[in-house]
Amino acid sequence: MGDLYLYNGPIERGSDLKFIELVASQQSEKQCVLILVTGGGSPDAAYKIGRYLQSRYDSVKVLISGLCKSAGTLLAIAADELIFTPYGELGPLDVQMAKEDRLLGYESGLNISEAFLALEQRAKGTYHDLVSEIVTSSSNVVSFNTASHAATEIISALYGPIFHRIDPEEVGSRSRAMRIGEDYGQRLNGKWQNLKNGAIEKISQSYPSHGFVIDIGEAQTLFQRVRAATPDEIKLVEGMGRATRFPQQTLAIRKIEPAKKQGEDGENHDAKVEKGGPPRRRAAARNGADSGKAVEG
Template identity: 30%
Template sequence: MNGNSHSEQILEQERASAFSGDGLYEAKPMTEVEHRAVVSAGNDLAKHAGGVWLLITGKLTSANSEPGTDSRLRDALLRVFGYPRPEGPDRRLRINLLLDSPGGSLDCAYAMALYLAAYTDHLKVFVPRKAKSASTLLALGGCELHMSAFGELGPLDTQVHDPRNPANHVSALDCYQSVDYVRKFGRTTMDELVNALITTTERKVSAGDLLDKASGFALGAVQPMLQGVSALDFGGWGRSLMIGERYTRKLLEAKKAEPDQQKVDSIANQLVYGYTHHLFPIDCHEARRIGLPEVGLPVKTMKKRVYQEATRVLELCRDKSFVGFLSRRESEHERKAAETVRHNGSLDSGRRRSEHAQGLALPVIG
């Protein structure tokens, strides 16, 4: 492995991503025809359900080379509502977020929750299908969580490069717990061996000699298991898990003036460390069981017609990424604002080309 590849892996780990890895959600952009079809169906949903509707689908990305999901949301909010009010969110503004995502960057999800909080303190999140992994973190930023009978959230354990094959990703929790299991295995092996030697030698051998023999045997048993793990790896896994835990606490603590800190800590710990594997489905019943309503995030069951119309919108997305408004007034405002930006951009580009051509023109001598 060359130095650049190792640096890229460290940077990827620093970004703390959490995604389901189910292979859905294409990276290629939606066509204009597909975009219009999604907005048209979204207009019907908004007309029936009422309110301002925003749609976010696809993997949550935060990239420097191209617009990430967080910057796309920021730009959409700016185009429709302008710069956030310095005195705080507009209490009259209520946004319904239709969310369907396999997850992605935890930093991106947390930033998006903050962007939305700058405009409204009444965000309802609707999950008809899946808001897994990092997108679960975004869902925690709402004041209400509406899930269908088929809706799923997911654990927030981060994904890191597999130490055995860096081309693949595994849960940092799996890595972390595997090392912890080896540690416990070594301790148990040593304890059992000491007790067996005491019985066998009838206490005729000193305790120091018994401990030396037992520890040597236990170390020989666990050392091969730990050869592929460095202290840097172990620390990185623990740190990446702490990122998801910290973001979860911050979002839940913001819901009440005096939050139940013990309950907040319990939920954050459960979402990061408390499930058997990364794809564990957290349905509406499990979301209530872990206590989300108790910290100010009531979990409600989606109405049948809302579920049907929301699912129709998502099916038209064809598992491609979408970030934008669906309600008629807001979607039209966003479309016109985007056209103005493109038009001004083309004028600026034409002006720059003209100035460049003038600068290259040969001077007239006469």
Template identity: 35%
Template sequence: MNSKIQYRHTITTLSLGAEEKRDSGDAPKPPEDNFAPARQALAELDCDVLIHAGGISFGQESHYISIFEKQSQRAEHVILWLTSPGGDPDTAYQISRLLQKRYQKVSVFINGWCKSSGTLICLGANELIMDDLGQLGPLDIQILNREEFGERLSGLNPIEALKSISAQSLELLKQQFLNVRFGGGLSTKQALEVATNLTGQLMSPITAQLDIMKYGEFTRSMRIAVEYGQRLAKSCRGNNLKPDAINLLTTGYPSHGFVIDFDEARESLFNEVSEPSENLKLVAKTLQPFVDTWAGGANNSAMIIDVRHALGVPFTLESASNQGNQDDEPNAEVTPASKRKGKPAKERAKNPAQSETADDDSGKNDDEPGQ
């Protein structure tokens, strides 16, 4: 099945399938529009909302570009709802840079897991939006294990191994020195020499198992995370990272799955971490089942959609201006990507069926969501 059709069926035609069952008498009558609460909440938001649910893999950056090209208008602010186990760091960097180039403000909304390369995308954001279940993870880039099919190894493995060996060696050296110095009656110089030799002999079988080439591969992968992180922070309009955040993310946590929650993120890593607004919570509540389904998909599959496009609630200058007047925000006005098309967002939210019909008549590609 074409990937674009998958995205469309995930959101747009799900409610249509329920209506077909209702008409045939196979199912109880459902609500007229299961997505009406999300549409109404989306109409009240003066920003674009994108979803990336699933792995991060090569080629997904092209899908983001396709989304941008189809936007009749674009806000200055975007919220990327990101739920991901991680994936390719090169693609994560490109996605974050694309968002930086096309929007004045980038927010990343996290209400589930966002690990590894997902965390890397967050380094280029102006703001993180997290709830109590949102969790980031360390920047330990995963490397394919050549000895086990389909298995990946964390870039933290050799770092943690060397830390452990170093700590054990120092402790062993200390014990041997004290035993020889005070138990054997040798001088300090003689005791240190004997203790050093004993420690080397005891630890050499362990250090001999280290693969220098593999260690170099792991350290290079970790350097990729550091370099990309520094570049994303530098190109962000208003660096959102605390001074030692990248170093902490790459070497300061013990495991790939280590949970970095709201408090940890705000206190140790990012300057701007906030809770989701009521409207964003309502959008998330409505679409959460689809995000959860795709987030756990195999082979780094992902659902990447423009929520406004999928639900038929386009961003318009009128809705942004009205919202800006209510909130008294100076940056409400935006520069349109092209001439304004369609009805105001709130009107389309009230009558999504008519909006989808109008979109279909416009001659757009039917494979894309919400058209």
């Protein structure tokens, strides 16, 4: 399996440095598995962690054992393979932005795109309905141009106040923020090419909400290499409890040392076993010999 790490909590600047320092001090293999549980956070921090793991390991696998949203999905793009437990899920690659005039709370960067789309569809639908109704109700006495002009006036009166509230600078800022995820995703995908063609655009633009569930089946439409967790992997994450299921508010990162393997005869194969009996008895025999006492056994 290689080095095994747990990352649970927000992906933020500062947290990325803590995780990088952990990897730098604890790396012992050339492959790693990252158990990633997060509600999202900073795309900059996710990119930094992903690039660092790619630079240190020959293989990086991300084990999706619970909720892994937004910036977590971006970090998962850095892997050469994704592993899902039955309750693992990714989310759309959207940027969480602070709400205006709010001390606390974030909203999805997808909201502005959805709002524009809804307004556009509403305005178009209302315009076509009005033109058709005006022409039909007048028994074609009113020309199309006249009906179109009248419909335009009505649409302006209905939707004008809404569009006047839109700040172009805010729209531009949010559009740039949304592009960050796409650009970082393309760069993280460059090493192992695990994303399918067009997947980055689908992840960042086509899903309707931040909480949309991307389970293993949906992930297989987006990524080249996705598999279900093995029974041993499921047993491992279940043994760790809620830490592998639900994101925490405070950061929890650590390297996990897998339990030592036991042979069929029950002996620990990671320990040195010399001929002549169990290690504890031999140690006692040596101590007794050194002290001049007789040792049974």
